[in-house]
Amino acid sequence: MAHPRASEKNAIPLAEAMALPGLNPPFPNDSSSGPYRGEQIDLLYAHLPASIAISALLAVILVFVQASVIDPTLLLGWSAALAAVLLIRTVLYLPWKRQNDSASPSDASRRLRRFRMAAIATGIVWGIGGVLLAPSGDIAHKIYVAFVLAGLCAGAATTLAIDPISTRGFLFPVLLPQIGFLSSEGDSISLGMGAMTALFLVFLLSSARQSRRRMEENQHLRLKATENERQLHQMLETSPVATRIADADTFKVIFANASYAQLIESTPEEAIGTVPVQYYAQAQDYFDVQVVLAKGGQVVNKLIEIRAPKGEHWRKWVLASYFSMEYQNRPTVLGWFYDITDRKLKEDRVEHLAYHDPLTGLPNRSLFLDRLQQEIARAAQIKGSVALIFVDLDAFKPVNDRYGHNIGDDLLKTAAERIRNCLNRKTDSVSRIGGDEFVVLLPAIKDEQGAVAVAEHIWLSLSRPFQVEGQNLNISSSLGVALYPDHAQSEEQLIQCADRAMYHAKGEGRDCVRVYRQGMGGEGGGYDGSGARRLAATDA
Known part of the structure; x- marks a missing residue:
């Protein structure tokens, strides 16, 4: 999934209306720019290969089962129509798959609009097939067709839930013709099946709406976390306090600001990938900190003596604090260091003179x-x-x-x-x-x-x-x-x-x-x- 490309705003409540609006309205929370829409589009397109494959397989099975009761010409025509629609959806998927970075707002809107149109077209083809491929008076084959459409719609309600327009644009064309067809049959079994299909449609719409809310809440939290991480990175990058972040598993530095690089007399680029213990004059100090952090604790203002990793070119004293945190989706240790070398040397001189x-x-x-x-x-x-x-x-x-x-x-x-x-x-x-x-x-x-x-x-x-x-x-x-x-x-x-x-x-x-x-x-x-x-x- 592509990463967010802009600052997030507060999400507004989701729309509750059931009516099918135009093809290119904003998402319910589109008062936010790029991040929400970008992730929603990515999520829709990411599910597209599985949707195409399942739709094609169901069509093959349906044609095979109905071949004995439906005119072959009708089966062939419907299969060709569905194949054309699925081919179009495949053509839409490939450019999205090849994209290397974020799309412009106009490109994103165009991709979303095309996806919605293709979803609606697929729903229409399946809705027509649900009527034309269900022989009147043959209850067994009607039940089978209804069963295929129900499974197809259940999957679509999940994969399309993030976009209510695509959800309704697919479900309505598939199930409404089936409801009308079953109701027109007149027998009690068909009427019951029509009623059940209508209830099933209501359930799918409600379930999709709830799923969409959960997805958007997760998106909001994820984008918020990404934004917080970006702000933290920016704050630490410009902080006068020497700061580095190390991977909690490999112990290697994955972030170092200029102040930390200056403290260890290196550059931020050279500091990345180093193991901090090499700078500790007493390695036991480093291991003691790791033990405390492993137990869920934190270390604040611990006096640490650091030195050059090779030779005795310099020695410094710092007040070091360590905190466990999540950074770049992995457990890390944040360490910041106040250089008190001058103060420590003065204190040592005073203490030396006293004794x-x-x-x-x-x-x-x-x-x-x-x-x-x-x-x-x-x-x-x-x-x-x-x-x-x-x-x-x-x-x-x-x-x-x-x-x-x-x-x-x-x-x-x-x-x-x-x-x-x-x-x-x-x-x-x-x-x-x-x-x-x-x-x-x-x-x-x-x-x-x-x-x-x-x-x-x-x-x-x-x-x-x-x-x-x-x-x-x-x-x-x-x-x-x-x-x-x-x-x-x-x-x-x-x-x-x-x-x-x-x-x-x-x-x-x-x-x-x-x-x-x-x-x-x-x-x-x-x-x-x-x-x-x-x-x-x-x-x-």
């Missing part, structure tokens, strides 16, 4: 305390160990005062990098807690010897000379090591133990590593707890 030291880029006190609390809780569950190493740069203040803050800052950054390079596991981390003090967190450490090995590696790395802006600087470091649960039962106690061990190292002449021992730096030992207090303080 990282601006000079060295290392985690600050707040992030360290959060990580320490998590690792202590995890170690308690699995009966594991956590090591903490306090690192203090010896005699950093004199270097800073002598060479200036710029060189002092560069020295701190280099020292931070050396400490970080001493950590081989991804779970290990170093934080700057202020001034020239650092703290190293070693989760799931095997034993004290492993923690001491890391501390000595850091101590040795910091003991090497530093080259800073042409200056050859030498500093040392004092390190204190403590373990949970060997030395402490909580994060606060672990911090104090490591701080006390580091203070003890400084008290023994600095430039060394010390492990916490019971009574180390305790009451009367000179330990002031300054490092632990700094860690416990709230960030400014």
